[in-house]
Amino acid sequence: MNNMKEVLGTFKTRKNGNSISITVPKSAGISENELFSLQKENGNLVYKPVKEKSNPWKNGKFKNHDFRQDMKELELDVGNEKSVGNEKSVGNEKSVGKEKLF
Numbered sequence: 001m002n003n004m005k006e007v008l009g010t011f012k013t014r015k016n017g018n019s020i021s022i023t024v025p026k027s028a029g030i031s032e033n034e035l036f037s038l039q040k041e042n043g044n045l046v047y048k049p050v051k052e053k054s055n056p057w058k059n060g061k062f063k064n065h066d067f068r069q070d071m072k073e074l075e076l077d078v079g080n081e082k083s084v085g086n087e088k089s090v091g092n093e094k095s096v097g098k099e100k101l102f
Contacts, residue, residue: 008028013020024030035050056062071078 008025011022011025017023035052036047037050039046039048047085050057054061
């Protein structure tokens with residue numbers, strides 16, 4: 001384990017709404033929208049990256065997946081189902097006075 005520490009600079013806090021912010025320099029190699037936890041270690045505040053659970057919608061696993069083919073194989077006709085009760089459907093409104101009834 002490498003315990004080498006590198007000082008990236010000295011930064012001043014600033015008020016941002018009801019919070020206090022510290023700017024992270026681009027040279028730190030952190031991307032926008034990364035998630036961090038704030039911990040207190042021996043009186044020091046330490047930000048640590050949070051490893052998100054692998055999300056197939058974000059990690060590219062489903063990038064080339066053919067969901068339409070899955071629907072065909074499962075014989076799903078999403079959006080074209082027949083009404084079985086009193087569902088409201090767009091485009092079938094009937095006007096009664098000033099109110100629209102579905």
